[in-house]
Amino acid sequence: xxxxxxxxxxxxxxxxxxxxxxxxxxxxxxxxxxxxxxxxxxxxxxxxxxxxxxxxxxxxxxxxxxxxxxxxxxxxxxxxxxxxxxxxxxxxxxxxxxxxxxxxxxxxxxxxxxxxxxxxxxxxxxxxxxxxxxxxxxxxxxxxxxxxxxxxxxxxxxxxxxxxxxxxxxxxxxxxxxxxxxx
Amino acid sequence: xxxxxxxxxxxxxxxxxxxxxxxxxxxxxxxxxxxxxxxxxxxxxxxxxxxxxxxxxxxxxxxxxxxxxxxxxxxxxxxxxxxxxxxxxxxxxxxxxxxxxxxxxxxxxxxxxxxxxxxxxxxxxxxxxxxxxxxxxxxxxxxxxxxxxxxxxxxxxxxxxxxxxxxxxxxxxxxxxxxxxxx
DNA sequence: CGCAAGAATGTTAGTGACTAACATTACGCC
DNA sequence: GGCGTAATGTTAGTCACTAACATTCTTGCG
Numbered sequence: 111x112x113x114x115x116x117x118x119x120x121x122x123x124x125x126x127x128x129x130x131x132x133x134x135x136x137x138x139x140x141x142x143x144x145x146x147x148x149x150x151x152x153x154x155x156x157x158x159x160x161x162x163x164x165x166x167x168x169x170x171x172x173x174x175x176x177x178x179x180x181x182x183x184x185x186x187x188x189x190x191x192x193x194x195x196x197x198x199x200x201x202x203x204x205x206x207x208x209x210x211x212x213x214x215x216x217x218x219x220x221x222x223x224x225x226x227x228x229x230x231x232x233x234x235x236x237x238x239x240x241x242x243x244x245x246x247x248x249x250x251x252x253x254x255x256x257x258x259x260x261x262x263x264x265x266x267x268x269x270x271x272x273x274x275x276x277x278x279x280x281x282x283x284x285x286x287x288x289x290x291x292x293x
Numbered sequence: 294x295x296x297x298x299x300x301x302x303x304x305x306x307x308x309x310x311x312x313x314x315x316x317x318x319x320x321x322x323x324x325x326x327x328x329x330x331x332x333x334x335x336x337x338x339x340x341x342x343x344x345x346x347x348x349x350x351x352x353x354x355x356x357x358x359x360x361x362x363x364x365x366x367x368x369x370x371x372x373x374x375x376x377x378x379x380x381x382x383x384x385x386x387x388x389x390x391x392x393x394x395x396x397x398x399x400x401x402x403x404x405x406x407x408x409x410x411x412x413x414x415x416x417x418x419x420x421x422x423x424x425x426x427x428x429x430x431x432x433x434x435x436x437x438x439x440x441x442x443x444x445x446x447x448x449x450x451x452x453x454x455x456x457x458x459x460x461x462x463x464x465x466x467x468x469x470x471x472x473x474x475x476x
Numbered sequence: 477c478g479c480a481a482g483a484a485t486g487t488t489a490g491t492g493a494c495t496a497a498c499a500t501t502a503c504g505c506c
Numbered sequence: 507g508g509c510g511t512a513a514t515g516t517t518a519g520t521c522a523c524t525a526a527c528a529t530t531c532t533t534g535c536g
Binding site: 223253268 | 446
């Protein structure tokens with residue numbers, strides 16, 4: 111394991127510990143770095159920002175591919191939900207407990223919710239592009255893409271916030287069903 | 294007109310001018326304050342943050358009321374779109390040109406897009422609450438609310454970014470149609 | 477095994493958004 | 507015109523984040 115990944119992980123766990131102990135906004139980057147045994151500068155060489163510790167998603171390509179591959183007869187929203195369903199099925203389910211801990215912190219901070227939205231922009235654009243490839247007009251494409259991503263994020267945050275033993279996968283599938291089944 | 298509102302408006306126009314001249318991120322709060330003839334501190338006494346100059350929306354109550362009033366037979370998403378449609382119809386259309394200028398700036402900055410999402414949280418919660426009043430379960434309520442708000446914001450930003458003479462109202466109604474007609 | 481290149485980290489200095497506490501001015505009403 | 511209070515100024519500070527340059531550490535290669 112390279113030194114780079116090692117310090118990155120040290121910083122990551124130090125950050126999670128501190129967020130858990132005293133909350134996100136109350137912990138400073140300097141503290142995280144100190145607990146990790148490095149300088150503040152080093153933190154920013156591993157994470158572009160403080161919130162990047164908690165929000166980072168590289169779903170995009172999978173989802174977009176699944177959408178263009180979806181049944182051409184399906185209307186836009188249904189195509190997206192089908193695509194996300196497929197993409198989710200083709201990916202190893204992450205360690206739910208860890209994801210949940212992180213999402214819970216995100217759910218509790220307006221700033222982090224904003225960061226999550228900002229961070230999902232790439233996914234949103236990938237979905238819109240995939241829809242356009244299917245012949246959907248530009249405006250409906252961006253609207254449906256924005257709605258789908260927001261629905262997913264909303265479901266994830268709700269899943270994390272609510273106590274219970276529902277699986278992550280069920281939460282996602284349920285959210286998608288709520289979206290295109292509820293009109 | 295009280296002094297408070299006067300300086301607030303001076304700050305507001307000074308900010309818009311500067312954002313237009315050199316872009317959002319490139320203008321500092323100190324510059325805005327200087328052009329308005331006040332101190333940096335005074336700026337923050339009128340706007341809670343730099344992005345608050347551009348994003349602030351008090352739609353919530355109207356929309357929520359319209360949703361609970363919507364036909365109980367309608368499914369969740371359709372109820373929301375119907376509610377927004379009604380709320381929009383009952384409100385005087387704002388000066389489109391000014392709104393457009395502001396939204397164009399927001400569309401161009403990831404940070405501002407995040408701020409917009411953060412700022413729409415109250416509306417989102419109001420919608421979710423209204424849906425729950427209609428008997429919709431909790432998870433679908435937050436999911437549909439998140440999707441609807443994101444769709445609206447997405448449509449607004451797209452409308453602002455695209456050149457053309459489409460009216461704001463048409464853009465909103467079109468977005469709603471795209472949402473619940475496309476599944 | 478030792479030694480250079482290159483990666484990773486440290487140091488210093490600075491910017492910009494935002495906050496707190498206290499002093500000062502200006503407005504608006506009687 | 508004076509007087510209370512709201513509006514502004516002043517100062518000092520915190521925190522996220524960036525840039526430029528110096529230093530150490532790792533690693534592959536002879």
